Amino acid sequence: AEEFKSKVGNDAIRIQNSSISNEILNALKNEKEKNERVTSRHSDSKNEKGQDSYEFVEWDEGEAANPCNFSTFKKWTIVLIVGQGALCATVCSSIIAMTYEAVELEFGISSQVATLGVTLFIFGLGLGPLFLGPLSEFYGRAPIYIWSYFFFVLFNIPVALAKNVETWLIGRFLSGFSGAAFLSVAGGSVSDLFRGPKLSLPMSVFSACPFLGPVVGPIIGGFINQHVSWRWTWYVQIIWTAVELALLIFFVPETYSPVLLKKKAQRLRKETGNERLRAPLELDERTILQATLFSCTVPFQLVAAEPMALVLNIWTSLLLGILYMFFSAFPIVFTAHGFDLEQKGLTFIGIGVGIIIATAVNPFFSRQVARRAERRNAGLPPAERTPPPPEDHLLKGLYGAVICPLALFWFAFTTYSSVHWVVPIIASVPFGFGMVLAYSSTFTFLVDAYRPYAASALAANSFMRSALAGAFPLFTVQMYHSLGTQWASALCAFLLLAIAPFP
Numbered sequence: 001a002e003e004f005k006s007k008v009g010n011d012a013i014r015i016q017n018s019s020i021s022n023e024i025l026n027a028l029k030n031e032k033e034k035n036e037r038v039t040s041r042h043s044d045s046k047n048e049k050g051q052d053s054y055e056f057v058e059w060d061e062g063e064a065a066n067p068c069n070f071s072t073f074k075k076w077t078i079v080l081i082v083g084q085g086a087l088c089a090t091v092c093s094s095i096i097a098m099t100y101e102a103v104e105l106e107f108g109i110s111s112q113v114a115t116l117g118v119t120l121f122i123f124g125l126g127l128g129p130l131f132l133g134p135l136s137e138f139y140g141r142a143p144i145y146i147w148s149y150f151f152f153v154l155f156n157i158p159v160a161l162a163k164n165v166e167t168w169l170i171g172r173f174l175s176g177f178s179g180a181a182f183l184s185v186a187g188g189s190v191s192d193l194f195r196g197p198k199l200s201l202p203m204s205v206f207s208a209c210p211f212l213g214p215v216v217g218p219i220i221g222g223f224i225n226q227h228v229s230w231r232w233t234w235y236v237q238i239i240w241t242a243v244e245l246a247l248l249i250f251f252v253p254e255t256y257s258p259v260l261l262k263k264k265a266q267r268l269r270k271e272t273g274n275e276r277l278r279a280p281l282e283l284d285e286r287t288i289l290q291a292t293l294f295s296c297t298v299p300f301q302l303v304a305a306e307p308m309a310l311v312l313n314i315w316t317s318l319l320l321g322i323l324y325m326f327f328s329a330f331p332i333v334f335t336a337h338g339f340d341l342e343q344k345g346l347t348f349i350g351i352g353v354g355i356i357i358a359t360a361v362n363p364f365f366s367r368q369v370a371r372r373a374e375r376r377n378a379g380l381p382p383a384e385r386t387p388p389p390p391e392d393h394l395l396k397g398l399y400g401a402v403i404c405p406l407a408l409f410w411f412a413f414t415t416y417s418s419v420h421w422v423v424p425i426i427a428s429v430p431f432g433f434g435m436v437l438a439y440s441s442t443f444t445f446l447v448d449a450y451r452p453y454a455a456s457a458l459a460a461n462s463f464m465r466s467a468l469a470g471a472f473p474l475f476t477v478q479m480y481h482s483l484g485t486q487w488a489s490a491l492c493a494f495l496l497l498a499i500a501p502f503p
Contacts, residue, residue, distance in 0.1 A: 054278040057265040067255040082186040083209040089179035090213025097327040098221030102230035107165040119470040121176035126466025128180020129459035136185040140259035151178035160234030184458040192255035196387045197370040204362035207440040215352040222345020299460030313464040321468035328476035336417040350425040354432025365396040390449035397441030401503045403434030405496035412489035
């Protein structure tokens with residue numbers, strides 16, 4: 001409870017020492033004052049009856065129910081399961097690229113309409129966090145995980161069994177919306193479990209999952225669609241999501257402290273008979289509709305009032321748009337080398353290798369952040385030591401800002417059919433490497449800087465990323481046919497080069 005009551009105030013102090021704008025600082029202060037007024041109003045009503053004010057429930061020192069005190073094994077189990085949830089959802093976004101030819105033949109549609117299958121799914125991924133992220137901060141993470149993944153399984157069924165393109169496209173949008181929790185809420189779970197320098201590594205592992213997923217999707221889809229019906233793409237996806245749902249139910253407990261403290265207060269009132277025991281969350285008088293409408297505005301307020309968040313969101317959105325552009329571009333590039341469907345899916349291995357390498361070297365950057373914090377606090381008594389500012393997490397993103405455009409230039413001018421096919425695949429390795437550095441640094445910064453609204457900050461990022469990622473595939477084929485594989489890819493590199501100074 002003490003963390004919940006002081007969260008806004010503590011983060012406001014940290015924010016004053018960072019680059020976050022006065023608008024957000026004032027908003028946080030206003031939110032704190034509003035919470036204090038609610039508490040005061042309840043306390044006064046009790047005092048008028050001659051009773052004492054409420055006693056707020058707090059975590060005891062070393063209490064096992066506090067998520068920060070979970071064992072390391074339990075923390076990492078939760079991180080890996082929710083990371084796998086993000087991996088599964090994003091695999092579903094890209095695996096469809098290997099079904100285009102079969103779907104076009106069966107439904108009698110054009111390639112542009114088939115591409116809507118990935119576009120609508122990504123739009124669903126972008127819209128979902130605007131509702132699911134804020135709701136998780138009000139009702140907790142676990143219920144959002146379970147219900148969203150239940151509907152994720154459910155809405156993939158009509159995609160697998162569709163008899164017409166309308167059913168197929170509607171199912172894609174609804175399944176994307178349902179699976180979106182793991183692109184925002186999961187980041188909040190990671191921040192519930194880890195603090196300070198210890199946050200960087202698990203956040204890097206989680207950040208890699210949503211980007212490894214789109215790479216793994218075409219690889220799996222290529223093998224499936226080369227040998228069996230396109231519908232088996234979704235049968236496999238449904239089986240995977242059902243297993244993930246079972247893991248969430250049995251192995252992922254609630255991690256959001258305000259919700260856990262509310263349950264603790266209810267238990268203590270029942271055990272002790274002391275009706276003055278309360279958790280701060282219990283004094284929130286908002287209805288579900290009021291809470292949802294209010295919380296859905298927070299992501300847009302962050303983007304509108306905070307230039308740093310806006311720039312980082314644009315940067316990461318462009319990166320994801322280019323990644324999803326590759327799902328249409330790679331088949332065009334490697335058709336010139338005579339690749340079949342299975343082989344085209346394997347061409348994404350290069351990006352996957354880069355993503356894995358970036359995740360593996362993350363401890364190096366974590367130690368950098370820790371060393372900077374040690375130097376900053378050198379000679380200070382423990383009470384005066386401060387955690388590293390959120391901006392320290394952006395240091396590794398600087399490497400990504402340089403590496404990604406260079407890798408794209410390399411890829412662009414090695415896509416000639418006269419150049420061996422392995423060269424552009426090798427060029428995609430540093431692109432995957434730099435992309436994860438960019439995303440890991442951005443995600444960790446957003447969670448650490450806007451901790452009271454971590455899920456909402458990630459929801460804003462997810463919304464902007466999904467808008468570009470969904471739009472880019474719609475014009476990829478036309479752009480590559482008009483400009484050629486070299487200059488179409490080089491155009492993307494120039495866009496990244498133009499935005500490189502901002503991070």
